[in-house]
Amino acid sequence: MQLPDDAEVSDEIWDEVIDAMKIRVQDKIPAIRVFSVRALSRFAIDEEDGGIIDIFLETLEKEQNAEVRKTIILSLPPSSATLESIIESTIDTSESVRRAAYSVLSTKFPLQSLSIKQRTTLLHRGLSDRSTSVKNECLRMLKEEWLVKHCGGDVITLLRFLDVETYELVGESVMGVLLKDGSVRVQDGQTIRQYFTANTEDAEQVSSIKLMEAEVALYWKVMCMHLQAEAQVKGSEAATTTGTEAAVYASEASDKNDLLDGVLPSTVAEFVDLVKAHLSAGPNYHFASRQLLLLGGMLDFSDSMNRKVASSFLYELLNRPLEHEVDEDGNQIAIGDGVSLGGDLQWAKAVSELAKKVHASIGEFEMVIATVVEELARPCRERTADFMQWMHCLAVTGLLLENTSTLRSLEGTAIRPSEVLQSLLLPAAKQKHVDVQRAALRCLCLFGLLENKPSTELVKQLRLSFINGPDLVSAMASKALIDLVSWHGPQELDQAIGTEPSDANYEKTQFAPVDISDLNDDDLNVGVLSILFSGFHKDDWEFSPEGDNHDNVPTILGEGFAKILLLSENYPSISADLHPVILAQLVRLYFLEESKELGRLKQCLSVFFLHYPSLSEKHKRCVSSAFVPLMRAMWPGIHGNAGGSGPVVSKKRKQAVQAARFMVQMVQSPLFSTETAEQACMSPESLSSSPGPFVNYDISEEGLAIRIAVEVGNSQDKKSAPMKAYALALCKVAVLLRFRQSEQKAIKCMRGLVNTLAASAASDKDLMKELAQMASRLKSLDESPEEELPQDQADAIFGMSNNSHHTQ
Numbered sequence: 001m002q003l004p005d006d007a008e009v010s011d012e013i014w015d016e017v018i019d020a021m022k023i024r025v026q027d028k029i030p031a032i033r034v035f036s037v038r039a040l041s042r043f044a045i046d047e048e049d050g051g052i053i054d055i056f057l058e059t060l061e062k063e064q065n066a067e068v069r070k071t072i073i074l075s076l077p078p079s080s081a082t083l084e085s086i087i088e089s090t091i092d093t094s095e096s097v098r099r100a101a102y103s104v105l106s107t108k109f110p111l112q113s114l115s116i117k118q119r120t121t122l123l124h125r126g127l128s129d130r131s132t133s134v135k136n137e138c139l140r141m142l143k144e145e146w147l148v149k150h151c152g153g154d155v156i157t158l159l160r161f162l163d164v165e166t167y168e169l170v171g172e173s174v175m176g177v178l179l180k181d182g183s184v185r186v187q188d189g190q191t192i193r194q195y196f197t198a199n200t201e202d203a204e205q206v207s208s209i210k211l212m213e214a215e216v217a218l219y220w221k222v223m224c225m226h227l228q229a230e231a232q233v234k235g236s237e238a239a240t241t242t243g244t245e246a247a248v249y250a251s252e253a254s255d256k257n258d259l260l261d262g263v264l265p266s267t268v269a270e271f272v273d274l275v276k277a278h279l280s281a282g283p284n285y286h287f288a289s290r291q292l293l294l295l296g297g298m299l300d301f302s303d304s305m306n307r308k309v310a311s312s313f314l315y316e317l318l319n320r321p322l323e324h325e326v327d328e329d330g331n332q333i334a335i336g337d338g339v340s341l342g343g344d345l346q347w348a349k350a351v352s353e354l355a356k357k358v359h360a361s362i363g364e365f366e367m368v369i370a371t372v373v374e375e376l377a378r379p380c381r382e383r384t385a386d387f388m389q390w391m392h393c394l395a396v397t398g399l400l401l402e403n404t405s406t407l408r409s410l411e412g413t414a415i416r417p418s419e420v421l422q423s424l425l426l427p428a429a430k431q432k433h434v435d436v437q438r439a440a441l442r443c444l445c446l447f448g449l450l451e452n453k454p455s456t457e458l459v460k461q462l463r464l465s466f467i468n469g470p471d472l473v474s475a476m477a478s479k480a481l482i483d484l485v486s487w488h489g490p491q492e493l494d495q496a497i498g499t500e501p502s503d504a505n506y507e508k509t510q511f512a513p514v515d516i517s518d519l520n521d522d523d524l525n526v527g528v529l530s531i532l533f534s535g536f537h538k539d540d541w542e543f544s545p546e547g548d549n550h551d552n553v554p555t556i557l558g559e560g561f562a563k564i565l566l567l568s569e570n571y572p573s574i575s576a577d578l579h580p581v582i583l584a585q586l587v588r589l590y591f592l593e594e595s596k597e598l599g600r601l602k603q604c605l606s607v608f609f610l611h612y613p614s615l616s617e618k619h620k621r622c623v624s625s626a627f628v629p630l631m632r633a634m635w636p637g638i639h640g641n642a643g644g645s646g647p648v649v650s651k652k653r654k655q656a657v658q659a660a661r662f663m664v665q666m667v668q669s670p671l672f673s674t675e676t677a678e679q680a681c682m683s684p685e686s687l688s689s690s691p692g693p694f695v696n697y698d699i700s701e702e703g704l705a706i707r708i709a710v711e712v713g714n715s716q717d718k719k720s721a722p723m724k725a726y727a728l729a730l731c732k733v734a735v736l737l738r739f740r741q742s743e744q745k746a747i748k749c750m751r752g753l754v755n756t757l758a759a760s761a762a763s764d765k766d767l768m769k770e771l772a773q774m775a776s777r778l779k780s781l782d783e784s785p786e787e788e789l790p791q792d793q794a795d796a797i798f799g800m801s802n803n804s805h806h807t808q
Contacts, residue, residue, distance in 0.1 A: 018040065018043055018052070021036045021039045021040045022036075022040065022051075022052070022055055024036035025037060025040065025055060025059055026059075030065040030067060030068055033059075033063075033065070033068045034067055034068055034071045037056065037059075037068065037071045037072050037075050038071060038075065040052050040055070040056075040075070041074075041075030053076070053077070053079070053081060053082065056072050056075065056076055056082075057076075057081070057082070057085050059072060060072045060073070060085055060089075061085075066092075066093075066094035066096060066097055067096070069089070069092065069094065069097045070094070070096050070097045070100045073086060073089050073097060073100045073101050073104055074100050074103070074104060076104065077108075078108040078109055078113075083109065083113075083114075083118075086101050086104055086105060086109075087101070087105070087118060087121065087122065089101040090102065090105075090122060090125050090126065091125060095131040095133060095134060098129065098131065098134045099131070099133050099134050099137045102122075102126055102134065102137040102138050102140075102141055103137055103141075105122065105141060106137070106140065106141035106144075106145045107145075110150060111145070111146045111150040111151075111161060112150065112161075116161070116162065116163045116166075116167075119161060119162055120162055120163070120167040120170045122138070122141075123138065123142065123162070123170050123173065123174060124167075124169075124170050124173070125138075126138025126139075126141070126142075127139070127142075127173050127174070127177055128173075139177060139181065142174065142177070142178070143178070143181065143183050146158060146161070147178070147183065155175070155178060155184050155219065156213075156215050156216060156219060158174070159171055159174070159175075159215035159218060159219065160213075160215050162174065164214055164215055164218045164287075165214045165287045168218070168287075168346075171215075171218050171222075172218070172222055175218070175219065175222040175223070175226075176222065176226070179222070179223070179226045184223075186223065186227075186259060186263060190263070191262060191263045192220055192263055192264060192265055192274070192295075193263075193265065193266060193270075195209055195210045195211075195212060195274065196208075196209055196210075196265075196270060196273075196274075197209075197210060209273060209274060209277040211277065211278060211281055211285060211288070212278070212285075212288050212292070213288070214287045214288050214291075216288075217278075217287070217288035217291035217292055218291050220263070220291070220292075220295070221291040221292070221294050221295060223263070224260060224263065224264060224295055224298055225294075225298075227256050227259055227260040227263075228256075228260055228298050230256045231253050231256035231257045231260065232253075234249050234250075234252040234253035234256060235249070235250070235253040237249040238250040238253055260298065264295060264298060264299065265295075265299075267306075268299055268300075268301070268306040268309050268310055269309050271292075271295065271296060271299060272309060272310065272313045274292055275289055275292050275293050275296075275313075276313070278292060279320075283323065283335075286342075286344070286347070289347075290344070290346060290347050290350050293347075293350040293351065293354060294350050294353065294354075296310070296353075296354040296357060296358075297353055297354065297357050299357075301357060301358050301360070307358055310354070310358040311358055311359070311368070314351070314354065314355050314358060314359075314368075315372065317351050318341070318351070318369070318372045318396055318399075319372065319375075319376075320342070321388065321392060322334055322335070322336070322342065322343055322388060322391055322392050322395065323335040323336070323342075323343060324388055332386075332387070332388055334388065334391055334435055338391065338435045338438060338439060339394070339395065339398060339438060339439045339442045340395055340398070340399075341395040341396060341398075341399050342395075348395070348398075348399055351399065352399055352402070352403045355368070355369065355403075356403065363409055365403065366400065366404055366409045366410055366413055367413050367414075369396065369399065369400040369403075370400060370410060370413035370414045370415050371413070371414040372396055373393065373396050373397050373400055373414070373415055373420070373424075374414035374415040375414075376389070376392060376393035376396055377393050377397075377415065377423070377424050380393050380424060380427070380428070381423050381424070381427075387431070387433040387435065387436050390428055390431060390433070390436045390439075391435060391436060391439055393424070394424075394425075394428055394436070394439035394440055394442075394443055395439065397420065397424065397425070397443050398439070398442055398443050398446060401420075401443060401446035401447055401450065402446055404450065405450075406450060407447075407450045407451065417447075420447065421444075421447060421455065421457070421458065422457075425440055425443050425444050425447060425458075426440075426444075426457055426458075426461055428440035428443075429441060429444060429461050429465060434470055434472055434473055437465065437469065437473045437476075438472060438473060438476045441461075441462065441465055441473065441476040441477050441480050442476060442480070444458055444461060444462060444480060445462075445479070445480030445483050445484065448462075448480070448483075448484045448487075448488075449483065449484065449487050453488070453492060453496065454484055454488055454492060454493055454496045455496065456496050456497050456498075458496075459484075459493050459496045459497050459528070460497055460524075462477050462480050462481050462484070463477075463481070463497075463528065463531060465477035466478050466481060466516075466531065466532075466535070467516050467519050467531070471552070471553065474535075474553055475551045475552055475553050475556055476551075478532060478535060478553050478556045478557060478560070479551065479556045479560075481493070481528060481531075481532060482532065482556060482557070482559075482560030482563075485528060485529065485532075485560075485564070486560070486563060486564070486567070489570075489571055489573055490527060490528050490529045490571065490573060490574060491573040493528045494527050494528055497524050498524060499524050499525060499526070499527055499528075508575040508577055508578070509575070509577045509578075510577075510578070510581055511529065511530045511533045511534070511578065511581065512526055512527065512530040513534075514526055514530050514531055514533075514534035515534070516531060516534050516535065516538060517538065519531070529574065529578075532557060532560070532561075533557075533561070533582075533585070535553055535554075535557050536554070536557060536585050536589065538553075552598070554589065554594075554595070554598065554601060555598050555600055555601040555604075558586060558589050558590075558601050558604065558605060559600075559601070559604050561582050561585070561586060562586060562604065562605060562608040562612075564582065565579060565582055565583060565586075565608075565612065565619075565622070566608070566611075566612065566615075568618075576618075576622075579622045579625075580622050580623075580625035580626035580629065581626070581629070583612075583622050583623065583626040584626040584629050584630035584633065586605060586608070586609075587609075587626070587630055587659050587662065587663065588630060588633060588634060588659065589601075589605070590602070590605045590606075590609070590659075590662075591634075591655045591658055591659045591662075592655075593651075593655075609662070609666060611672075612666070613666040613667065613669050614669050614670060614671055614672045615671075615672055616671070617671065617699045620667065620671070620699035620700075621699045623663060623666045623667055624667055624699060624700075624703055624704045624707065626663070627660070627663050627667075627704060627707060627708070628707055628708070628711050630659060630660075630663065631656060631659075631660060631711075631726070631729075631730065634652070634655065634656040634659055635652075635653065635656050635722065635725075635726045635729070636648075636649045636652040636653065636656075636722060637649065637720070637721075637722030637723075638718075638720075638722050638723055638726055643722065649722075653725065653729070656729070657729055657732075657733075660729070660730075660733045661733065661736070664701075664704070664733060664736055664737065667700075667701055667704050667737075668701060668738075700740075700743070700746075701737040701738050701739070702737070702739050702740070702743045702746035702747075702750065703746070704737055705734050705737040705739070705746075705750055706746065706749055706750060706753065708730050708731075708733060708734045708737075709734060709750065709753035709754075709756055709757055710753070711730060712727045712730050712731060712734075712756055712757055712760050713753070713756040715727045715730075715760070716756070716759060716760060724760070727760040728760060728761060728763070728764060728767070730760075731757045731760055731761045731764075731767055731771070732767060734757055734774075735767070735770040735771060735773075735774050739777070739778060739781055741781045741783075744782070744783055744784075745789060745793055747778055747781050747782050748782060748787075748788070748789040749789055749794055750778055751775070751778045751779065751782065752789070752794075754771060754774060754775045754778065757771055758771050
């Protein structure tokens, strides 16, 4: 049914229709919600008070059905109020919603209406989306709307809209997809050589160089790399085929190489002049300098004269002083990250790549860089260097160590490995200036990674810097120790300084209690892992957000111990009984109030928790074993934990409950691995202590429920208010856990424990109802409800539950 075009409808009827549709947007049937949204969308644009748009945005936030969300996105009019919601929908779980979001952004929001951050975020998400259809929709937006419609097909103009100096990877990604798609190609006459202009008035025709903008430099870097990669692919295809096909591929490879040769500087000397001109132009052209420096890897250095020119240029780059500022008091402040050559890790990589290309003979790279290090180290060894000279020397030393595969390759060079350690790195780590200490510790880490076994002085210095250094120094030391533990194993580091734990059994079940604030410098009886783990308990770390090129200790320790758990098979010297202790600490760190500002830590741990329990049943066991110790450590007012005022206690209890539910979700997550429970359980430790028939309750929801019930039972004789609240909270978690009918022993065991839970939940009527329902479910699952569980089997299950609690 359709009204004629000239039909008149009163405003009152329209208002009634709109009100009815607003109600139908909340209908329980998704199809009705879809049609209601479509109907309301006709009125959303002309509406004065924005009520319909508000309904759309509120519904979008909580809507569970993907088709409804998609319809809302397609119905939203363009405005500042709707833009953020549409952008947020580009990470929706549904492929169709993400695709719809890009379609709307493409057609309703001009490129200029988006901020730089919004443009780059959209491209980063869309071009890396796992769905081909979403990628294609994003590419269509990029090509048809942004490049062609808004930039007139000029890719340089498009790159200017993306601020490639800040979002370099996005700029490279955009260039890459446009080149692959064929939307961008080298135009006739287009070449880097056009930036050289000859001055014909001079007799010697000296060339002057026109400086490139950041976008132009990035364009040429990616373009040249693309041409080189295409030529290599065609060359490989020609080598693996025969006949006419091989000839075609060879011809295509030749064409690509000719095109590349035509756009690159004609000589190595021109390349050097081009980079030098941009370097001399100041910090505003530093980005362009780095892009152009990477072109050197595509030039031919087989000619000795070319190598000589490039080698001389590299010597200048390596000896180029670090940039710095002078504060009001006349103090020099290094610009950049404080540890890399030029204060920029990417610049250091570009220099090292060029150096390895120019000095490609075996041992030549190390010989050349070591010579520069020795020259820069002279004032440091003579104790006449200022802090900027120390920083410069350590930056070049770091570049050398980072690009060397073994310390043996430094033997016979201008400065031997032992000299690097004893005369440069260890003295630098003892300097007063924090930035010098940080740079030295980074180099000590790189040096330690190259050693077959870590040296005594190196490990001692890293421990000392972690314990006594300022926060920025402790952060770098913790990073170095974590890296060396990951590479060599904790036992090697402890053996390097003769550490002998006083109680092996104690070390096996938990970390030695260490107060690093009171730890003596010469106390070598505490293992490196115990010292690092104690860093979690130091109260005065600066929980400052990551930035200014600096890390913080909590983030580094969280990432490091998460890596140790994920790769635990590589560290047999770390007892499996310590894994739940580590996991409990990571969960606790994740829910700390101070951690909210640490974006990188939260991101790292969220990804870790998402995958860790699903990788193996051993990990599941670790999660289950960590539950009770974690709850004991987080609940205020019990086991020596601080209490506080009413609001403080309430906040801490909320965090503990959140952590408990989070742990339950980890236990409930399905396994990725096909590893059997029996394989997971047959470790040497479990074989020696197995109580008899194989059981795997400690990796299941049933096992966690039994653990919780046992803990509640152990808490009943303590009548304090915090303990009562603790037991009640555990009961609320227990009812969330499910039992499988196949686990008859666990079902019978839990049936006997429900009364224990009920005794602690008597004050909560709703919880008592849930426990009654739980008891009823267990009874219905019990295949022989009149039979009791044999005592030996019950003891085995209870033994499993109790064994987990010794980690507290």
